Amino acid sequence: MSNGRGSVFPLVLERVCFSPKGFPIVDRVSLAIDAGVRTVILGANGAGKSLLMRLMHGLLSPTSGRITWCGREERPDAQAMVFQRPVLLRTSALRNVAYGLQLAGVPRGERMERALDALKRVELSHLAQRPARVLSGGEQQRLALARAWALEPRILFLDEPTASLDPTAARDVEEVIREIASSGCKIVMTTHNLGQARRLAEEVIFLHRGRVMEYTPVNVFFPAPRSAEADAFIKGELP
């Protein structure tokens, strides 16, 4: 079932529709995503960002259209996802990270080493033995990032990762995201927060009612949006 490591890019969507209830929530999306720059999917609530991300990650199958990774239809292993609310097991922070590695088939000794290393990178080493679920929101999200990072993915999807966090925690998480990006992992992130998009994005995909309106570098998108919807969004008129 796996596509092995390294065979993720280009991630190509060809006229992908997702219509679980008859009408398309993701509507004829065609995209080609390459390694490298940090990509942010921007759009109003209900634009279909979360669903698009799940389609890209392979959690959902399109109703019509095709998704390929490096030309192959099999979903590759070397990817990970972090959700808006971190889903953690009822065990220690360290074991949560180790669990992800265990699923990936990493042998026991190496598992613990890599888990500890991941915790160090997100500055949670001092909480390694703490039950994951009693950590603060920001700490939990950083833990989720550590778990994903430890898997050494080629691409990391993030679905509104800071939407439930206070500003300080959000900044901490953004910092970690930047570090992950610098370590060579492709970042694809959704947000409806314009400020965050400005801070993190290197390129922007703007989604409106399930359709891709724009796909441009960040220094083109914000000053000179091509569509009326994007313009309205940036000005804060769309919700």
Place this chain on the structure above:
Amino acid sequence: MDTFSESLGTALQLIWSADPELSDIVLLSLRVSLAAVLFAALLGLPAGAALGVGRFPGRQAIIVVLNGLMGLPPVVVGLLVYLLLSRSGPLGDYGLLFTPSAMVIAQTVLITPIIAALSRQTIEDAWGEYEEQLRSLGASPGRAALTLLWDTRFSLMIALLAGFGRAAAEVGAVLIVGGNIAGVTRVMTTTIALETSKGDLPLALALGFILVGLIIAVNAAAQLTRQWALRHYG
């Protein structure tokens, strides 16, 4: 009310002196019901997890039947197991009828649906919360089911305690398949039934107090488990 205070006195005396016959009866009750819970867990937890995580045609029908089986009358279970284990029945060669093993089998049959149904609900709720993340991490449905069984262990513990309570409190099944033989298959509930029928009400009430005390202790354990888990694991 004379009988009541008289029996209270008798009860406390019996418990205080750890009367040997009484102790044997209580110990047998515990052994039978605990063994039943263990076997019911071995059968019911995987079944519940499979139903909670799996999606296949007929699943809803199975869940409805399983929930219905929670209300199986103990006497009916007793009758069915009796017919199975009788020398004239299909499993007669094993000579299990009128032994504690038969009682364990009957109680296991009785409480497996309870444990399966309750664990199914727990796992299904947890799956709703965990599904996307676990699939994202690459867990197969089987692997996910095992992970959820471990992660929801405190709620499952409470389901097991519920099963134990039901087993310890029932009389119909163990009476029929055990035969209430003195020193061999006599448990708290069947002894209460026997002593009451002999008109020896103080002794029956004494055992009743102990049994109710046990049930209360089991429920208290469930409550404390819930609170402790919440505080320590979130």
Place this chain on the structure above:
Amino acid sequence: MNSIRGTLLACLAGLTLISSAAPGEEEFIVVASTTSTEQSGLFGHILPIFVKETGIKVRVIAQGTGQALDTGRRGDADVVFVHDKAKEEQFVADGFGIGRRDVMYNDFVLIGPKADPAKVAGGKDITEALKKISAAKAPFVSRGDKSGTHSAELRLWKEGGIDIEQAKGPWYKDTGSGMGPALNTAASLNAYILADRGTWLSFKNRRDLVVVVEGDERLFNQYGVILVNPAKHRHVKEELGQQFIDWVVSPEGQKAIADYKIDGQQLFFPNARP
């Protein structure tokens, strides 16, 4: 994870519990008998003597005569020890049992409320008493459970010329229960009831009930012991079961039965013939 280890530990624990609950390799027989022999305390008295002498443990299932014979038919007991000669002989004739022996007899007594609405107290004729009860429509509790006592009761109604199926009404309570529970019911309802003397003597919840009629020869109640036919059920412990039967009809066994007394009164009268 730890889950696999935990599961194996659970299996081990379960098996340990089961094996410690199940008895070891001791010799034992299963005797299907009636509630009167068990609840009167007779078995509690004579069985320890038998165990001491032979080392064979006896597991007694106390049911009504009808149910005990049924248990024997199914092969779930090794020996049957009941009190309904007609049914016992049928049991043997049908091939389910062999070697029936008379063991002992006890008697039934008619129990009734002190207030005695049907005016039968002190009488010596049981059928007369039953006729009066039926005529007065006084509350009467019946075992209704195919037991030896129930059979005797039905026989006595018939001997008194009463067709109980026709005569019965709300005054006749068919409880379908053992002797003890039936006595409990009679005590609560202040009703008449036919009981075996043994259970009556050890019954503790008498309230306003007393013996109203006794001593009529027709109230005598014969007990018999039968070995379940090993030809029908090869599991039957023929040798051990026969040892039990032989002991019960032997001088020692018969003496043990005669020695059993409640408040100085002998309950069961041994009458085994060699």
